[in-house]
Amino acid sequence: MFPLNDNGMLSGLLCGILFGYVLENAGFGSPVKLSAQFKLSDWAVFKVMFTAIVVAAVGLWLLRLAGVMKPDSIAVPQAALMASAAGGALVGAGFAVGGYCPGTSVAGLFSGRLDALVFIVGVILGTTGFAVFYGTALTSLKAAWLIAEGDTFTEVYAVPELVVLAVLGLALIAVFHFGSSFERRGTGTVTAQQAVEGAR
């Protein structure tokens, strides 16, 4: 029965190597490619993310259905909605300004980008800042809009999991449809050649 709950070195290295390999091949080591998502000229970030979310979510559902994966056995983030909103806004702003997020900055650095190294220094400083100023203000943020009944739409609002998956599937189609339409009207998506040459 899965999951194996293997949190050892080899499990971490294997998942990480595959993750980094896919991130770079998607073009996500390039801040030009990444920040083009917010300029709406290249929708690769949301197309890749939504496809991955649907593939993994449907895969998990099928594995549970087949009895291979134990029910309620994977980590689901706590429904601390205020903290998620505030943090999401800050990560979005950091992505728009810096051109990376924490994971893609590692892909950026290891495809040769020194600005990604400076971004990582910023991430370390931001993390340290959080720890230094950790106190009642930050813990009350975590407690605000906290849904105590559960963490998923199924647990809290009794929406069947199949309905949630179907809505996600429709959202995926919408992201590809509207994204591609924006890409056709804009300056074109960022090619590997343009990404390697760097921002101009």
Place this chain on the structure above:
Amino acid sequence: MSASEKHGKPEIKPFWSPLAAGIALGLVLLLTFVLSGHGLGASGAANDVVAGVGLKLAPEATRANGYLGPMVADGSPIGSWMTWEILGVAIGALVAAFMAGRFRVQLDGARSVGTPARLISTLAGGFMAGLGARIAGGCTSGLGLSGAAALGISAFVFLALFFATGLIVSRLVKGV
């Protein structure tokens, strides 16, 4: 052999299509859930590094810190699954970039906005992303991607605000 290869430069291979990359990423994420019981992440590694380095440099202050203290109660978190995973991300990205002729040392953004402005924008962006990830309890990978695949409500709240704020801020500031 292409024109660029004749001139001794490796050919730059195109990126994967978003659909192909998305399916590959989804399968990697699924494998991660099956192996470890949780999803992929990134900012968690920065968290572990800060706690681990803090324990080395300032053990008293780190143990006394309300946030880092519980993290170092059982010793240094360097060597956690997340720190091995982020080392793997570095290896995987390096291999992919080299195999595709896409490895180039540069300060990306220096030409478009100037070196000083680029250093400030990337440092400020990293700071906001690092702080925001700790407030939310995850970043784009750990909360946005993995949390959404686990169908967590907070992941979709995170993604909505991530997108809305990024859209607005990218119109006000040119960072790259």
